[in-house]
Amino acid sequence: MTLQLLKSFFVYDELEQSILSDYGDPPLILKHSTIRNFAISPTLSLKLRVFQSPHPKGHKLPSLPLIFLIHGLGGQLNQFQYLIDNFSHFSEVLAIDLPGHGRSEFKSDWRIYEPDHLVKVLETVLLACVPESGREVVLVGHSMGCILASKLANRLGIRCVGLVGICPPGGTPEDKKKVQDLQRILSYTPAVIFNMFRAVDRAGGLYSKSVSRMVSPATASDELRVKQLRWNLQVNTHAWIRTAYSLRTPTRQEWHDLDMPVYMIGAEDDQVTSPANIEVIRSWLGPKSLDIEHTIIHDAGHACIIEKPEVICGLISDFVSKSIDVKLSLGWQLAFLASKMDKWSLKNEDKWRRVQSVSTRLEGTFFRGMKTLRQDDEIHSPARLEEAYPDITDVIDISREAPPYDPTTFQRIRYHKFPTVSKLPPTREEVKAFINLVDNEILAAHKQEDNEKEIVIAVHCHYGFNRTGFFLCCYMIERLGFSIKRALQAFQDARNPGIKHSHFIDELHVRYEL
Structure with missing residues (x-):
């Protein structure tokens, strides 16, 4: 073991310190983010970072569905920066840092990080931030966020009018086994040892295994790798272990029970959740999604939402306007507003x-x-x-x-x-x-x-x-x-x-x- 590697177990190197000197919040996220206290149950309250941006022309338009973004394991709402920028032009957007993720509070109770409890957290935030009863919602999940989105969609019932899953896990037997093998390791690995694994994993900086696992090795720029390394460094080990250990993928029946249009997007070079999951999950979906074409993005990895933002934004925009509500189209809204104006x-x-x-x-x-x-x-x-x-x-x-x-x-x-x-x-x-x-x-x-x-x-x-x-x-x-x-x-x-x-x-x- 080299001295440099041993040192990395305890302190960040110069590159890592430089990257962490800037938290990485884009201006739009900074402007509309707050840390709020939410009463999840009579005995539990959590301080969570919430992003909520109003539709700039919403008061001049008919009622529109809200877009609710849900990040994955070890992620944070910053990873949706391009989707947030895109959606904020034609919808109200809501996103949160899950407990122990990003800037949200970490608490040691393992039960907080169980999927059903995380869904309860999401539902509590939604009800607190969008008090209108019956306000329609479109859920967009990335990675583990797809699991939470599917469970939340079933809880919301008719209030959820559409779901987008980006890089969904747990469709193929191989993907499920990968999750189970990880959980067996976590069951006997103390956090201090896991932190050593993390230090080894990020050796190599921008071209470490920890970064290259998330992006397409052939096309990812250094700028993109800096973003990914920053998010990797910001992960709370204790929250990650608890969330990963409790992870349970939806059953075939849970996917089938989704009574709304569902659209899946995978990435060709994804090393975390296989794009093969898309076809398996698609075969389980209910009748409202049978005719919806699902998409595999080329030259992109698990971080496709920042690698191919224009493609992802375009695909989701097409889906929500054509399969959910034509009013969720910037073109429709601009035409609606223009019809009331003299050119x-x-x-x-x-x-x-x-x-x-x-x-x-x-x-x-x-x-x-x-x-x-x-x-x-x-x-x-x-x-x-x-x-x-x-x-x-x-x-x-x-x-x-x-x-x-x-x-x-x-x-x-x-x-x-x-x-x-x-x-x-x-x-x-x-x-x-x-x-x-x-x-x-x-x-x-x-x-x-x-x-x-x-x-x-x-x-x-x-x-x-x-x-x-x-x-x-x-x-x-x-x-x-x-x-x-x-x-x-x-x-x-x-x-x-x-x-x-x-x-x-x-x-x-x-x-x-x-």
Whole structure:
């Protein structure tokens, strides 16, 4: 045994001290987190860290289900930082650090960490934070959080309208045996000895077994590994042992009894809970989940919620809006709010005027992004566009409404109407039709005329950011061989700040990464 390893049993090394100097709370979690005292039973109260963020436009919308996030063994609510950021745009979000985890209080009583008692803790927090009786809830669990979510869902009954399980354990016999073998070891391992195991396990820092077990070894960045190492270091050994020893996976009947849509997500490189659990659990689910497609994420490990956040957010957003409630869609909510507003009100027109009229040309393409024109506007009229941008040969108008300008007044530019719905990412069929318009109509027409002038196509919706950026990114990815990252960056460089709505970006990752 080396001196350095022996020293690690008692003190943190320089890297570990540096990482632990920052607890790692993102700003949004810091803003909406509190430590509150909850009476779990007449004889037990616990101080728990709770994150609860209100829907920023909730008072203007119909009643919406709450999203309740439940972390896994040794985890904490920080691990949901990307999901929290995503969900907070279209729902009220609730999450907690379980007893002895994160910043929540540790108590030595082993009974506190039994699954049924942890479910009681979750239910107590939910009732205290969301006092409206009957308020609908969508549960999202990661790892052991899937076990607790399934049990809580059955207790909530009709109040729970959907469940998402990310990396669920305990489906296959091999996974169950892994849990049982661990529990046998824990039954005779004192905490001081277990801490020595932990020190050995984290030898190697960012590339230790403790970190590499949680992430995909091929794709995980050092930034991601720092996050994972910080969470590993913050684990309370006593709470971990008690929780792991008491762990009991749901039975086949408990999964079958879930009377709501259930969606499972696994990770291809998961070394903690096998992705094979997904198919087994799926076969046990009740009739409301029979037609729901479950997903295995490639190039991701057990920490897929931070490795592939855009994909995870996109998949869950699709599930909750399509299988649970269409109102849990940022696109639906934006459209609902927009229907009550005048697009050309004084306030909105002022916002429109401040937006860049036409972008620079997207690097490596023949596209420009732009906002819509107005017929009698000295700065933003068709005539002014032709004068200021002599390179533009064609305009594609993707707004649904008739344009606020007369396309027939173009003298040189060719106008193409391609109506799409605002606030929602274009469908796969719309993207296919857009590409067909560009390739088989616009480019083909210029080629047929043997026009030697370089072709430049300007695309616009109202402001020219979200739908416009989405279509252009899809074209760059499908026809020009761009990666998702490069396509998004090319659009942002040309038309800052790029695609604004996160659900458009998430949808790009879902379509082109899976």
